[in-house]
Amino acid sequence: xxxxxxxxxxxxxxxxxxVRPSLPGSYRTVAVPRAGGSVWKKIGAFAGPGYIVAVGYxxxxxxxxxxxxxxxxxxxxxxxxxxxxxxxxxxQSLAAKLGIVTGxxxxxxxxxxxxPPVRAALWVLCELAIIACDLAEVVGTAIxxxxxxxxxxxxGVCLTAADVLLILFLQQRGFRQLEAFIIALLIVIAGCFAxxxxxxxxxxxxxxxxxxxxxxxxxxxxxxxxxxxxxGATVMPHNLYLHSAIVQTRSFDTSEAGKREAxxxxxxxxxxxxxxxxxxxxxxxxxxxxxxxxxxxTGVAExxxxxxxxxxxxxxxxxxxxxxxxxxxxxxxxxxxATLAGQIVMEGFVNLRVPAWVRRLVTRLIAIVPAVIVAIFxxxxxxxxxxxxxxxxxxxxxxxxxxxxxxxTSDRKLMGDFVNASWLKCVAWVISAIIISLxxxxxxxxxx
Numbered sequence: 001x002x003x004x005x006x007x008x009x010x011x012x013x014x015x016x017x018x019v020r021p022s023l024p025g026s027y028r029t030v031a032v033p034r035a036g037g038s039v040w041k042k043i044g045a046f047a048g049p050g051y052i053v054a055v056g057y058x059x060x061x062x063x064x065x066x067x068x069x070x071x072x073x074x075x076x077x078x079x080x081x082x083x084x085x086x087x088x089x090x091x092q093s094l095a096a097k098l099g100i101v102t103g104x105x106x107x108x109x110x111x112x113x114x115x116p117p118v119r120a121a122l123w124v125l126c127e128l129a130i131i132a133c134d135l136a137e138v139v140g141t142a143i144x145x146x147x148x149x150x151x152x153x154x155x156g157v158c159l160t161a162a163d164v165l166l167i168l169f170l171q172q173r174g175f176r177q178l179e180a181f182i183i184a185l186l187i188v189i190a191g192c193f194a195x196x197x198x199x200x201x202x203x204x205x206x207x208x209x210x211x212x213x214x215x216x217x218x219x220x221x222x223x224x225x226x227x228x229x230x231x232g233a234t235v236m237p238h239n240l241y242l243h244s245a246i247v248q249t250r251s252f253d254t255s256e257a258g259k260r261e262a263x264x265x266x267x268x269x270x271x272x273x274x275x276x277x278x279x280x281x282x283x284x285x286x287x288x289x290x291x292x293x294x295x296x297x298t299g300v301a302e303x304x305x306x307x308x309x310x311x312x313x314x315x316x317x318x319x320x321x322x323x324x325x326x327x328x329x330x331x332x333x334x335x336x337x338a339t340l341a342g343q344i345v346m347e348g349f350v351n352l353r354v355p356a357w358v359r360r361l362v363t364r365l366i367a368i369v370p371a372v373i374v375a376i377f378x379x380x381x382x383x384x385x386x387x388x389x390x391x392x393x394x395x396x397x398x399x400x401x402x403x404x405x406x407x408x409t410s411d412r413k414l415m416g417d418f419v420n421a422s423w424l425k426c427v428a429w430v431i432s433a434i435i436i437s438l439x440x441x442x443x444x445x446x447x448x
Contacts, residue, residue, distance in 0.1 A: 020351075021248060022105050022344040026175040028251040032262075035253065042265055048179035049246040050270035051186060052337055053092055056236040057085075057277035058189060059133065059334035060140020060303075060327060065229040066281055068301035070288025073223055075203075075210025078282060080227045082211050084234035085278035087431045089271050091235060091402060092243050094409045094420070094428060096266040099244035100252070100259055101418045102408075106244045106401070107348020109408050122400055123349035129237045129397040130342050131366050132390040137338060138371045139386055140303070141331030147307050147324035153375045157368055161361065163335050170336065175249050182336060185329040190276060192326035193283035199314045202290035210289075218441070228395050228438050234281065235435070237394060237401035238341040243270065244405075245344040256417065263418070303327065399436045406432055 021027040032045045069077040099105050104112065107126070110119050141163075142156030151159070170178045217227050252262040291313050292300040300306055311320040346352050374382040406428040412419040420428060 020347075021103075022108070022245040022347045023175075023249070023340070026246075026249045028248065029174070030176055030250050032250050032252045035257070042261070043268060046250060046262070046265035046269050048176070048183075048269070049096070049243060049249065049266065050092070050273035051183050051276075052179060052246060052340070053239050053243045053270060054186065054273035054277040055182060055330075055333040055337045056133070056239045056242075056341075057088060057234050057274060058186075058280040058330055060136050060143070060331050062230075062234065062281055063140065063284055063303055063327065063330070064136075064301065065226055066284035067288045067303065067306055069223075069226045069230060070285035071292040071300040071306075072226070072298045074289045074293040075206045075286065076214055076217065077223070077227055077230060078207065078210035078285060079213040080217060080230045081234065081278060081281045081285060083213065084231045085274060085281070087231075087434070088235045088277075089274050090424075090427060090431060091240060091405065092270045092274065093267040094405055095240045095243040096247045096270060097263050097415075097418060098405065098409050099247045100262045100266060101415055103248070104244075105248070105344055105348050106241045106405055106408075107345050109244075109414075110404055111349055111351070113408065113414075114404075119349055122404070123345065125397050125400045126238060126241065126345050126349070127342075129394050129401075130338055130345065132393040132397075133236065133238060133334070133338050133341075134366070135371060135386065136390045137331050137334045138368055139390075140327055141335070142371070142375070143303050144324050144328035144331055147304065147320075148328060154372055157371045157375055160331075160335075161365065161368060163332065166332070166335070175246075178336065182333055185333045186276065188329045189280055189326045189333075192322040192329075193280055193287070195322055196287050196310075196314075196319060197283055199316050199319050200287050200290045202286045203294075206289075207286060224438075224441060225392070229392050230281075231395050231398075231435065231438065234277075235395075235398060235402075237397045238338070238345065240401045240405055241345050241348065242337060242341040245348075246340065259418065395435075396439055399432065399439065402432050402435060 030045065030048070033041045066081075069080075095106060098109060102109065107123075110122050114122070138157055138160045141160050142151075142153055145151040145156040145159065146153050170181055217223050247262070247266050250262065250266075252258050287310075288300065288306065291310065292298070292306070295313065297309070300309065307320050307323050310323055311317045343354075346354065371386065374386050406420075406425075408414055410420045410425045410428070
């Protein structure tokens with residue numbers, strides 16, 4: 001174990017000596033086998049950050065968009081899940097590389113490279129994205145508590161403020177223990193949906209056809225709205241900040257060869273983890289398509305309605321219980337990662353350090369207020385619409401995280417020999433262009 005660095009350590013490639021590593025209590029605390037060690041042990045040592053990031057790709061916000069897409073349009077939007085997952089794999093690998101090579105996370109790089117007005121704007125936008133994500137977790141967890149234990153929606157929303165105690169407990173146990181807890185919940189989520197898919201008996205041929213992109217996704221405004229929500233729920237902007245910081249919990253060799261090896265293993269970790277997230281997202285949409293869409297129930301977009309209908313339509317009472325259990329696990333996992341991302345963003349952009357429980361309580365209270373108002377006045381239908389809207393907000397913030405990331409990792413002065421290859425630059429900028437174009441199309445349809 002490598003002890004945390006002193007509080008006044010300056011990060012490389014920046015002339016700001018007051019910039020310190022994010023999450024200093026976890027910085028370089030996870031041992032990594034040195035040169036000549038077993039490849040499998042190295043894979044095991046680097047496994048973890050990718051799964052923490054993957055949590056954001058299957059949070060409650062995904063459920064609303066995937067359910068709405070599957071019930072309304074069948075398997076068609078599977079291609080959007082596939083495309084967004086591939087984009088996520090590329091972008092998360094760039095985020096990991098930025099953190100490993102420069103020693104800065106994305107927020108710190110923005111602070112070092114941009115003028116105060118620009119980085120202030122980027123910080124505010126990122127905070128809005130984290131609040132939108134937190135809003136999805138509040139609503140999703142409250143819905144799960146209602147489905148499993150009959151707790152009223154408004155009371156469930158208020159109870160979500162108590163999860164700050166879980167955050168405190170896990171952070172005191174150490175970063176490796178926190179990763180283990182998150183992976184255990186991910187296994188629960190994936191296991192629940194594996195059973196759901198077996199019960200729903202989806203059309204394999206239709207799944208294959210759904211993986212092929214269709215022009216109707218762009219030409220149909222209703223389908224495009226859901227598609228952009230899926231992208232916003234899949235490629236999470238705050239996850240780019242999160243990943244670039246938590247890869248630095250590994251005590252890898254800081255030589256050029258050591259960094260190159262660290263980038264490779266971190267990319268393997270995140271790619272495998274995001275494949276699991278892609279399975280869960282696809283499973284939710286396939287479940288909705290094979291259960292509701294084929295039965296002509298194209299308007300099932302509410303999580304509560306889906307939960308109520310699953311058991312009778314699949315002929316198995318456990319189907320609804322597994323659905324709610326997976327939702328609760330998803331909400332709790334997302335709570336942890338949003339807290340970490342919030343700390344990293346605040347520390348990186350403004351170098352402001354506050355206790356984790358304070359940060360968590362503030363962002364959660366901000367998210368609770370609109371959730372309570374909607375729950376009181378609009379009920380379950382309103383909370384589902386709030387979930388979908390939160391994902392569209394996340395998607396609208398994406399360019400402001402993606403463009404700096406691609407720019408930094410394509411800058412030879414910053415990255416040295418680790419700068420993006422020409423083909424990777426091209427792919428990364430194409431991904432950025434797709435995201436920005438879809439957002440412009442969404443705004444045009446919304447206003448005109």
